[in-house]
Amino acid sequence: MQTADVIVIGGGVLGGAVAFYLAKQNAGRVIVLERHSVAQGNSSLAAGLLTRGRFKPYLIPMVLETYQAIQEIEVIIGSSLGMRQTGCLYAAFSPVHQKEVRELVSVSSQMGLRTEWLDIIEASRRVPWLKLPRRAIAAFMPEDGYIDGYSLASGYIKAAKRLGVEIHEHTEVLSICKTGQRVTGVKTTKGDFSASLVIDSAGVWAGMLAYELGIGFPMAPVRSHYWITVEYPLFSPLQPFVILPDARAYARPESHRLLFGFRETQSVAVSPRDLPKKMNGYVFTQDPHGWESFLDGVPEFSKFFPLIEEIKISTYIKGLSNYTPDGNFVLGALPSLDGFLAATGCAGAGIAMSGGIGRLVAELATGRTPFVDAAPHRIDRFGSIDPCDPAWLQRCADARSAKITG
Ligand SMILES: Cc1cc2nc3c(=O)[nH]c(=O)nc-3n(C[C@H](O)[C@H](O)[C@H](O)COP(=O)(O)OP(=O)(O)OC[C@H]3O[C@@H](n4cnc5c(N)ncnc54)[C@H](O)[C@@H]3O)c2cc1C
Incomplete structure (x- = not known):
């Protein structure tokens, strides 16, 4: 049996x-267990x-924390994580989406973010593949950027390791152990901790680990x-990424190619x-191959990106994220269970x-005053739920369909 102060699953x-923030906050012996x-x-x-732009102001400091973490990690590990700070362009045409973008800009400016309004000619100059109707509006957030997810995740791990965290790969958590109302450790393929x-x-697998403890996390994959x-000459890695609420689409350069996604009208949830x-x-x-979603999205997207009708697609990527009905996260403790955080x-x-989630959860773990309010993300805010119930899965899928920020 190995003993740690904190076990992080995933x-x-x-x-x-x-793990990175626990190490920064001197949380003792921290072990990350990863099954692959x-x-x-x-x-x-x-x-x-x-x-950075969010309708809910309390989420903005959490994104800002990620930018801060990237800077710190780069210093700790001595190399760049490859973030591209190209800015983000929001363009909207219909009155309903123009109103949303104006509201987003208003909330963002009140929270101290830099925002600019661009005329259509300037917006098209910055994003040459984008065709904007004459009456569209375009808001630009110059400080936004994008990063490779693998690079950021491994950056946190490398920095955490430098700060003393132990990383155990190929160690699968089989169950979380509980005695009375206290979690005491985990059983793994490499023994007990x-x-x-x-x-x-544990990402989309976190829900089942909790479910086996009798906890229904209010989320679904x-x-x-x-x-x-x-590749096409119109695309350049220096161009901003773009959010088009009218087309329920986002797009960003992927070197000299264009990466784009749709928030489909019928999102697909999977039982944990x-x-x-x-x-x-x-x-x-x-x-299964995303074709219905692609065909559903293309007609509106082609109004902003006519080339979609003829350009070849080189790659299709699919994966899962946990969605909650209210767009908040699943973080923190349960009053009825000690020794456990989500x-x-x-x-x-x-x-x-x-960055924001890492910092907030580490602050809860070490008993510090949280830098943002954890209440919106409480595990029990929907009462008792069955995370495998089809009606619940549908509620979470609908939350993705309704999302308009990046
Ligand atoms: C196609 C796509 C596009 C996205 N685009 C964006 C975007 O533009 N911006 C954005 O902010 N987010 C985006 N996301 C969401 C983002 O990827 C997720 O929110 C994020 O990766 C979740 O991280 P995680 O650590 O919870 O999950 P993961 O990265 O999946 O990590 C969970 C880890 O837990 C491990 N694990 C699971 N079970 C166990 C176990 N029993 N024992 C030990 N280890 C275990 C897994 O092996 C895995 O490594 C996107 C997601 C997808 C799929």
């Missing part, structure tokens, strides 16, 4: 971030948009996917019970929010 971007290799779960599949605190940050075109241990090659029962339910924004 070596993705959230487990990595939590670190940073190779859904974090490695992300589009990696680090969108005891700890004063266990943090469940929902598919996210995107496509990447072939049916998840494979690895996502590689996982076949979704609904719209760091999950990322609402499709785990890359952008990783």
Whole structure:
């Protein structure tokens, strides 16, 4: 039996971030347990948009923390994580989406973010592949950027390791152990570990580990996917990434190709019970190759990107993120259970929010005053739920369909 102060389950971007902040806060002996290799779960599949603009002001400091963490990690590990700070352009045409973008800009400016309004000619100059109707509006957030999810997740892990965290790969947590109302450790494929605190940050697999403890995390794994075109002279890695609420689309340069995704009208949720241990090659029962979603999204997207009708697609990427009905996360403790914290339910924004989630959960773990209010992310805010119930899964899938920020 090995003994730690804190066990962190999962070596993705959230487990990595939590471990990094625990180390910074001198949380004692911290061990990350990862059943495969670190940073190779859904974090490695992300589009990696680090969108600061949020309708909920309390989420903005959490994204800002990620930018801060990137700077710190680069100093600690002595190399760049490759973030591209190109800025983000929001363009909207219909009155309803123009109103949303104005509201987003208003909230963002009140929170101290830099925002600019661009005229259509300037917006098209910065993003030459984008065709904007004459009456569209365009808001630009110059400080936004994007990052490779694998690079950020492994950056947190490397920095945490430099600060003394132990990383155990190929060590699967089989169950979380409980005595009375206290979690006491975990059983793994490499033996038992005891700890004063266990943090469940096992991504879309976090829900089943908690479920077996009798806890229903208020979230469900929902598919996210995107496509990447072939190279084309109109695309450059220096261009901003773009959010188009009218087309329910986002796009960013991927070197000289264009990566784009749609928030489909019918998102696909998967019961946590049916998840494979690895996502590689996982076949979704609904719209397995994403074609329905692609065909659903193209007509609106082509109004802003006419080339979509003829350009070849080189790559299709799909994966899962945990979605909650209210777009908040699943973080912190339960009043009825000691020694256990959740760091999950990322609402499709785990890359952008990783710094904030890592810092907040580490502060809860070490008894510090949290830098943001943890209440919106409480595990029990929906009461008792069954995370495998089809109606619940549908609620979480609908939350993704309704999302308009990056
Ligand atoms: C296609 C796509 C695009 C996305 N785009 C964006 C974006 O633009 N911006 C953004 O902010 N977010 C984006 N996301 C969301 C983002 O990827 C997730 O929010 C984030 O990766 C979640 O990180 P995680 O650490 O919780 O999960 P993961 O990276 O999946 O890590 C969980 C880890 O836990 C391990 N694990 C699971 N069970 C066990 C066990 N029993 N024992 C030990 N280890 C275990 C897994 O092996 C895995 O390594 C996107 C997601 C997808 C799929």
